[in-house]
Amino acid sequence: MLTAFSLVALLTAIVMLLHFEALNQLSIHIPNLPIKHRLRVLIGLLGAFLAHVLEVLVFAFGYYLMIKQEVFGTLDGSFNHSFIDCVYFSFVCYTSLGFGDIVPTGDLRFFAGVEALSGLVLITWTASFMFLEMQKLWKDK
Secondary structure (H helix, E strand, O other), X not given: OHHHHHHHHHHHHXXXXXXXXXXXHHHHHHHHOOOOHHHHHHHHXXXXXHHHHHHHHHHHHHHHHHHHOHHHOOXXXXXXXXXXXXXXXXXXXXXXXXXXXXXXXXXHHHHHHHHHHHHHHHHHHHHHHHHHHHHHHXXXX
């Protein structure tokens, strides 16, 4: 369990730092773009969306590594142990969608829970960031 906890903590820290840097860079560069304010908002949304996709991929890589080591548990159900299935499961967890067609066992249950909580925090962080950026950009128009 200590190894699983350490891996989950490392991946979560990477994802949090990735998100922080993405939003930081967006806040620096969006106001300086020589385009209309409406397009700046769209660029911000696209940048945030890409950050979320990268974060899901980081978590998916973690699942992929962990299922290869049977001591962490596995993913049961409609799952063929491919990386793309790990990406799908990661999207489902990150967004807290929870279809239930793939179910984690063992220490992977902890990992899935942490990813769901991380996704919730990061998605709401993005929403508040975009709200603040939209307020700034609309005042500049």
